[in-house]
Amino acid sequence: MNNLLLNDLAGIKQLVLMELRTDPALSKYIDPSEIKLPMPYPGKDGKLKAIVLGADPTHPHPEKELKYVFGLEDEKSPYFASILFNLNFLGLGLENI
Numbered sequence: 702m703n704n705l706l707l708n709d710l711a712g713i714k715q716l717v718l719m720e721l722r723t724d725p726a727l728s729k730y731i732d733p734s735e736i737k738l739p740m741p742y743p744g745k746d747g748k749l750k751a752i753v754l755g756a757d758p759t760h761p762h763p764e765k766e767l768k769y770v771f772g773l774e775d776e777k778s779p780y781f782a783s784i785l786f787n788l789n790f791l792g793l794g795l796e797n798i
Contacts, residue, residue: 750797
């Protein structure tokens with residue numbers, strides 16, 4: 702994934718947070734000092750064949766900050782194991798996302 706797209710995604714992430722903070726119904730649930738969102742996974746040099754979207758509010762080790770979504774800085778990420786299983790079933794892997 703090129704750096705321009707990653708920067709765009711990081712900017713969109715900030716816009717979404719700003720919207721949430723100004724929403725009358727949701728703003729009371731948003732503490733900007735507590736929100737540290739991971740960066741999108743930059744992919745590898747393979748061919749893009751799949752886009753993985755998802756959200757999992759459970760993070761059993763909140764003291765460990767994730768660098769990339771699903772903890773993909775670790776290729777054996779427990780947060781991504783079931784998704785990777787499904788990708789592998791389709792003949793795809795990390796190099797394809």
